[in-house]
Amino acid sequence: MLKIRQISAIVVTYLMAVGMTSCKKENPVAMTPSPNPAVIEETYTGGLLGTTFNTSHSAYEDPTPAIEEAGLVTKFKYGEAFFERSYTINNEPFKGLGPLYLRSSCISCHPGYGRGMRKTNYDSNEWGNSYLLIVTNKAGKIVESLGLVPMTKAVAGFKPMIDESKVRINWLEYVDEWGNSFPDGEKYSLIYPELIIPEDAFNVPLLIDGQLVAYEELDMTLEATIGIYGTGLLDAIPDDSLKAEYLKQERFGVSLNPAIWAAGDWVTLNTDGHPFRFDYALDASSTQGNVSLWEVTNVVTDPFTYNYIPEAYFTAAANDHDVQATFYDFYPDQNITGDVATDIYNYLANPNISLEMSSEDHYLLNLWIRGLAVPAARNLEDDEVQLGRKLFREIGCASCHRPSWTTGDDRQIQDPYDIFDGREFPHYPYQKIWPYTDLVQHRLFMENDIRTGWCRTTPLWGKGLMSMCAGHSDRLHDCRARNVMEAVMWHGNAQSDARFSVEKFRQLSKSERDAIVKFIEAI
């Protein structure tokens, strides 16, 4: 039972919510007021300032109340276009595509503004294919001549890094140690992908640390998108809170990635001194440091005035007879030295390309990213959902899928490239948010595991609306799980950090298991 002081706080919060948001677009939801104030609090997954009550197809597309309060809705809509639309080589306002690219729009990997869907083949023109082709050596080190984002498309005159027509994805059946069934006999299905990029599909030599790598030494895996809504809220969690979480887990003896944390402190911080909190690989530390547009389309954007392409590709293209044969036809104004190999190299390697996206437009896109609202939790008053909520915590899921955080004062928004001076962004101070992630990496030891095996706990918030918004409900980093149950059971490997919880899950009755699934769909 909540103490009086806590109830008062919640009541004040609720009244503020109603006062601030009543009768404006979408807020608050027209649901029967619950007698449980805790339910109200958890319904506001993004806090008062970050939640939308939209449950329709556009649920992932709404601006936060903070955007609305700050009068930034029109700018938010302007920024949205840079996410939604197809980029062209040189047509305003979405120009700068190429010379290599992965996709020509953001939305094709984030259908419905969510995440990508499971695919049985790799075709970058196919809607919803969000797969990155991750190519490493057996130790998980990225082939540097391909980079983290191997580009499978090229504008005329150039070849992509990988010829995608040769790529194969095989989906294999997996049977776990329990024969894919629960003690009560209920069965589930588990499948996982095998990625095959044949040797002759590569148009660059395969290099790690400057040395050629034998094809047999390669590991190849898939990584799909995560989602965008709520990253602004996660960004507002103070660095110290992240540190406290690591300290707590270390004290409990949780196995932590030694590349990130050891002996009571960070091992690696980002170059601006901030800890990592985003992506499976924990390679990003702030929302406003996001440069995905540039990385995917090669649209030159502040502060990067060069192509996001490894140097090895420049050399390969410059020496490629096919590329040489047509380069001056496609790019007559690049006939500068008369030596086509040199001109090709210099064109690709140019360190001072003029901005293809204006600073203003880049700001608008970033504003939109930060301004996306998290959908409110649904049906929390439902008895089955409440049972699922209780069990989720009892069997230990919440150890990694930490339910909530509180943001800091969010006065000083991280601007790692120092390009947004004077620009207005929405702020999310002192918001209690419910992302259901500890923002720490763990290991599940699944078949054809993610690169290095370490994977940040993916936020669960809002995912119950994925089928409404994006037309699919695929989960896990490579979309192998077609529903929540499969996602849960992929946590069950004998060595998995979640093994203990899965063993408990298996001991539950069917109605209890279903209640947990219903809860995960509700948050």
Add this chain to the structure above:
Amino acid sequence: MLIALSVLFAVSFDSCKKDKNDDSTTPTTDNSATKLAIINQFIDHTVAPTYSNLATMTNQLVSDLHALKDDMTDANVATACATFLQARHWWEMSEAFLFGAASDFGIDPHIDSWPLDEDAFNNLMASPNMIAALDAEDGDVIAGEQLGNALLGFHGIEYILFRDGNPRPVAELTNDYMIYVVAVAGDLRNRCFQLEVSWLGDDAPEAHAALMEELEFNTTVNGGDFSYGENMRKASNAGSTYVTLTQALQAIIDGSIDIADEVGTSKIGKPHTGEDVTYVESPYSRTSINDFKDNITSIYNSYMGGNEGERDESKSMHAYIASFNASLDQQVVDAINEALNAIQNMAAPFVLNYADASAGAAVEACQALSEILSNAKIAVGER
């Protein structure tokens, strides 16, 4: 303590309703039958005829372009252009319901991306291998799989057929342009068939469904058994993505909110405010104002219970909302009409007159429409 809390909740809940200045009545009976009737009417008399006409006209466009390619005359160009405009009209009339197949299968960006990538087009024209592939029997499939959204769809065809608002002189149309446009039109037709089959399911023409099988296009919700129409009709039943009938009604209004806002804030607003004067859709045929009008008409049809000629207001969102909040309904109807009027009064063509005050008035009317529709969505959600 709990009693005090419930009183607080009740008070704040009611004060919200009062702020809406309504004369609403509280629901007393189960109105599932009413809701289902609206949903069925929407699917059968707004969505279905719109997509059927779109399928028919895009199919006709393919024929007209083949006929033109075989006999290059200005008269045949004119015929193809007229068919193009009719097909476009039906697409724009569908933009109040872009949720469902148009979004889930990426059909919207596939057939309606703009601006066209002119450099990519020129590169394509310089590419004999690609042109040969587009000229083959399955050129439409090749186009759809390989050209990329910025070279496909309505605006690719528009670029070939129109300049400065007029059909192009036939002398300007090379054989390679014709190869391209026939392939792109075939792909457009395929995708419009996908819209039709995805929503109509078994009610779609068999030939269209057969083509979908042959092309291996998805036509069901989440890869399951339901068409989009069935999925909506079965709201609140197992297997439907709509948990309640109310959620399905809200989806209908949500689609209208989205397009009203997009027309106001972006399609008209961005060029008008100077935010981006290059952001003009349909610049070759100069039919932007028609597009906007059709977008708002799409809202009208969704709200008023059907397309012109098959409307039944007794089974409309309009009648439903009027039954419990007459003044809110009147506000919606007025706002739709004001937006239509404001658009009709815009100085034409838009590409030359976006700075005009008449464009500003249309922006405001569309944004006001979006706001009032948001209130309608909330009101519907309360029952």
